[in-house]
Every structure is written in structure tokens, then in C-alpha cells.
Amino acid sequence: xxxxxxxxxxxxxxxxxxxxxxxxxxxxxxxxxxxxxxxxxxxxxxxxxxxxxxxxxxxxxxxxxxxxxxxxxxxxxxxxxxxxxxxxxxxxxxxxxxxxxxxxxxxxxxxxxxxxxxxxxxxxxxxxxxxxxxxxxxxxxxxxxxxxxxxxxxxxxxxxxxxxxxxxxxxxxxxxxxxxxxxxxxxxxxxxxxxxxxxxx
Amino acid sequence: xxxxxxxxxxxxxxxxxxxxxxxxxxxxxxxxxxxxxxxxxxxxxxxxxxxxxxxxxxxxxxxxxxxxxxxxxxxxxxxxxxxxxxxxxxxxxxxxxxxxxxxxxxxxxxxxxxxxxxxxxxxxxxxxxxxxxxxxxxxxxxxxxxxxxxxxxxxxxxxxxxxxxxxxxxxxxxxxxxxxxxxxxxxxxxxxxxxxxxxxx
DNA sequence: CCGGGCATTGGACGTTTGTCCAAGTTGATC
DNA sequence: GATCAACTTGGACAAACGTCCAATGCCCGG
Numbered sequence: 001x002x003x004x005x006x007x008x009x010x011x012x013x014x015x016x017x018x019x020x021x022x023x024x025x026x027x028x029x030x031x032x033x034x035x036x037x038x039x040x041x042x043x044x045x046x047x048x049x050x051x052x053x054x055x056x057x058x059x060x061x062x063x064x065x066x067x068x069x070x071x072x073x074x075x076x077x078x079x080x081x082x083x084x085x086x087x088x089x090x091x092x093x094x095x096x097x098x099x100x101x102x103x104x105x106x107x108x109x110x111x112x113x114x115x116x117x118x119x120x121x122x123x124x125x126x127x128x129x130x131x132x133x134x135x136x137x138x139x140x141x142x143x144x145x146x147x148x149x150x151x152x153x154x155x156x157x158x159x160x161x162x163x164x165x166x167x168x169x170x171x172x173x174x175x176x177x178x179x180x181x182x183x184x185x186x187x188x189x190x191x192x193x194x195x196x197x198x199x200x201x
Numbered sequence: 202x203x204x205x206x207x208x209x210x211x212x213x214x215x216x217x218x219x220x221x222x223x224x225x226x227x228x229x230x231x232x233x234x235x236x237x238x239x240x241x242x243x244x245x246x247x248x249x250x251x252x253x254x255x256x257x258x259x260x261x262x263x264x265x266x267x268x269x270x271x272x273x274x275x276x277x278x279x280x281x282x283x284x285x286x287x288x289x290x291x292x293x294x295x296x297x298x299x300x301x302x303x304x305x306x307x308x309x310x311x312x313x314x315x316x317x318x319x320x321x322x323x324x325x326x327x328x329x330x331x332x333x334x335x336x337x338x339x340x341x342x343x344x345x346x347x348x349x350x351x352x353x354x355x356x357x358x359x360x361x362x363x364x365x366x367x368x369x370x371x372x373x374x375x376x377x378x379x380x381x382x383x384x385x386x387x388x389x390x391x392x393x394x395x396x397x398x399x400x401x402x
Numbered sequence: 403c404c405g406g407g408c409a410t411t412g413g414a415c416g417t418t419t420g421t422c423c424a425a426g427t428t429g430a431t432c
Numbered sequence: 433g434a435t436c437a438a439c440t441t442g443g444a445c446a447a448a449c450g451t452c453c454a455a456t457g458c459c460c461g462g
Contacts, residue, residue, distance in 0.1 A: 002440090003438095003439065006439085009439095025316070025319045026228075027227075027228065030420085040440095042443095043423090043440070043443095044440070044441080046420085046421065047440075051421075052419095107315060107318070107322070110315055111315055113373065113377060114311055114315070114376065115228070118308060129378055161380075161387060162390050165367075165370035167370070168374055169365075169366035169370025170366055172311065172315070172366070172369040172370075173331065177330055177332075182362050185359060185363075186362060189394070190394070193393075196397060204459080207409085243450095243451095244410070244412075245409095245411075253450065253451095
């Protein structure tokens with residue numbers, strides 16, 4: 001009978017949920033499978049969360065709050081190319097590599113996001129779902145332009161949303177056709193489209 | 202006891218499935234709800250399809266084969282603007298309008314596509330899932346360039362994939378943040394990116 | 403007009419689902 | 433060391449699930 005603080009138990013359950021969804025899809029994310037993955041008894045779930053739907057919502061928030069941001073931050077690592085286009089192309093290509101390496105991971109993100117977005121279809125004005133993503137990507141774009149000695153001709157926040165949208169599109173399209181080369185081409189196309197919106201600083 | 206040819210019954214069940222998913226999500230697409238929507242007895246489903254999963258797969262194919270193509274074709278209707286950028290911007294904006302008008306519809310498409318793509322994650326090379334979409338959009342792009350007296354500097358087939366990817370991204374991102382103005386801005390950004398790849402013919 | 407095969411259907415089957423609860427255990431506080 | 437709230441847990445519950453089948457109805461080729 002492991003005694004675990006409530007908050008920590010919630011964290012563990014959310015992590016287990018993400019693992020299950022990556023493996024079995026959101027349709028396979030049942031209460032029993034989640035607690036088995038977390039190595040907990042069934043009752044533990046309803047002690048930590050009101051119901052399964054609440055757990056899924058918490059998992060969706062965790063994805064946009066943490067998991068996804070970590071991946072996005074990783075896109076900028078490494079290369080210190082002086083050319084802005086090269087920088088952006090490299091970042092985009094890195095995302096495609098990440099997608100190919102763990103397709104179930106990205107698929108899980110999308111499944112969770114769509115699932116939670118359905119609940120609020122005819123509902124309140126969206127909360128800050130993708131907000132954190134936009135800000136992380138905006139910081140990356142600003143930093144890239146800086147490193148290359150260029151300046152954006154549009155607000156980075158706006159460009160960040162375009163970029164996030166682009167990454168989502170690359171993901172769904174690749175999941176549909178599994179065409180690696182085409183995904184890279186699409187990634188490069190968007191990278192070039194972005195650099196068209198800069199001027200030498 | 203309505204006597205219906207097997208093929209027609211399959212069509213009706215697929216249509217009912219899409220209606221149910223648009224309303225209740227893919228999680229709500231159960232055998233009983235689908236046959237109720239189709240006004241059929243429960244047994245009819247397993248006479249027309251091997252199992253529910255097969256019906257969902259058939260529905261996913263129907264979407265990419267018919268439903269979605271009709272929508273895409275509609276993007277070119279109406280405006281006979283001589284300027285290519287205007288044409289593309291108009292088409293993109295029309296898609297955003299369509300998305301706002303029937304969000305559950307586009308959401309259903311994505312849910313079905315992700316669901317069926319999971320089944321083939323570690324599976325055979327993708328079949329022609331998005332293929333039909335690419336060709337329809339490629340035809341639209343060719344026609345638009347023609348009307349505007351311009352020529353693409355890249356194969357239209359490649360640009361068509363970029364466009365489909367873009368539309369998917371616009372959809373998921375809007376579903377996440379419900380930001381109408383931002384969705385339009387993203388749409389216009391991509392329209393401009395496309396026109397950058399033309400030269401006067 | 404009648405027989406044989408296809409189509410139809412309601413009900414039943416065993417599983418799995420989410421949720422709940424009462425009994426038991428732990429660890430900090432007085 | 434007694435007390436009490438917080439935590440844990442296994443089992444029970446009804447409801448919904450996918451699948452199957454025997455019985456019935458219909459239509460058409462002969």
C-alpha cells in the first residue's frame with residue numbers, strides 16, 4: 001500500500017494515460033488499462049480524479065503545457081547556422097525526424113487535442129490551449145532571426161501561430177500518407193515561406 | 202421490412218456513421234447509435250459489414266473519396282478574380298468559413314482519419330488515402346494559375362500536398378484556439394507563400 | 403404457383419465499461 | 433499511546449458494448 005501525495009498520484013496517472021494512448025489510442029485509454037499501466041488499483045483513479053473524462057482533460061492540458069513544449073524547444077538545439085533559412089529548415093526537418101521516430105507520440109497528442117476540443121465545440125471562448133506553444137515558438141523565431149541578423153516584418157506571435165499550424169498539418173498529412181520525402185518537402189516549403197517575411201536588420 | 206440492395210445499405214450505414222461522428226465524436230460512434238441513426242435494426246450492421254471497425258474504415262475511405270473532395274472542389278467556385286493571389290486567398294478564406302460553419306464536420310474527418318491511421322502505424326506502405334485529395338487540389342491550382350495567366354515553378358502535385366497539409370493545420374489549430382481572425386491570417390499567409398512560387402507564363 | 407435462397411430482424415450472449423462504497427491501513431497530532 | 437483525518441483498495445453494481453443466431457419474410461426463376 002504505497003502512500004503517495006495526491007498531487008504526485010495525479011501526475012503519475014497522467015503520465016500513464018499518455019503512455020496508454022500512445023500505445024493503444026484514445027479509444028484504448030480505459031480506466032482499467034490506465035491504472036494497470038500506473039501499477040495502481042482501480043479505485044485509485046476515482047480518488048485522484050472525479051472521473052475518467054477529467055483525467056483525459058488533465059492529460060490534454062499536460063501535453064500542451066509540458067510535453068509538447070519540450071519537443072518544440074528541442075527544435076532549436078544544436079546547429080548554429082548563420083543563415084536564417086538554414087536554421088528554419090533544420091528545425092522543420094528535425095520535427096519530421098521526430099515524427100517518423102515516434103509517430104504514436106504525435107498521434108496521441110492530436111487524438112487528445114481533438115477529443116478535448118470536441119467537448120468545447122459550442123462552448124466558451126477557447127482557453128489558452130495552444131497559447132503556451134505559440135509563445136515558445138515565438139521565442140524560437142525571435143532567437144533565430146537574432147542569430148541570423150535579420151528582423152521579422154510581422155509580429156512573431158502571429159508567425160508563431162502559422163508555424164504551429166504548419167507543424168500540425170505536416171503531422172496529419174504524414175500520418176495519412178507516410179510519405180517521408182514529401183513531408184520534408186512540405187517542411188522546407190514552409191520554412192522558405194517564413195524567411196520571406198524578414199528583412200536584414 | 203425494407204428490402205435494400207446490399208451496396209445501398211452499406212452506403213446508408215456509412216452516411217449514418219458520419220452523421221453520428223459529427224454529432225457525438227468517434228467515441229460515440231457505437232453500433233447501436235449508428236443503426237438508430239440509419240433507422241435500421243441492430244442486426245443489419247453485421248449483415249452489411251463484418252464488424253464495426255470495418256464500417257469505420259469504410260467511412261474513412263468514403264470521406265477521402267467523396268465528402269472531402271466535394272468540399273475542396275467548392276473552394277474554387279464563384280470568384281473569377283484575375284489575380285492569382287486573390288484567387289488563392291479567396292479559396293483559403295472560404296475554407297475557414299466552412300470550418301467555422303460546421304466545425305463538427307471537419308472534426309469528424311480528422312477523428313476518422315487519425316483513427317484509421319493508427320491501425321496502420323507500423324503497417325504496410327500507405328495506400329492512396331489522401332491521393333484523391335492531392336489530385337483534386339492539384340487540378341484547382343493548375344486551373345487558378347491558368348485563369349491568372351501564371352505558371353507554377355514547382356510541380357502542382359507537390360504544391361497540392363503542401364496545400365492539403367496547410368488546410369489540415371488550419372483546422373486543428375482553429376479547433377484548439379477558436380481564433381477566427383488568426384485562422385484567416387494563417388490562411389492568407391499560406392496563400393501568399395504559394396503565389397511566391399509562380400512566374401508570369 | 404411454388405420452392406429455394408437471400409435478406410431481415412429481435413433477442414440473447416458473454417465482456418467490458420465507468421462508478422461507487424465500505425472496510426481497512428497509515429501517519430501525524432495531541 | 434490514543435485519535436482522527438487522509439489515504440488505499442478489492443469487490444460489487446448496472447449499463448452499454450460487439451457479436452452472433454435462429455426464426456421469419458420476401459422475391460424471383462422455374
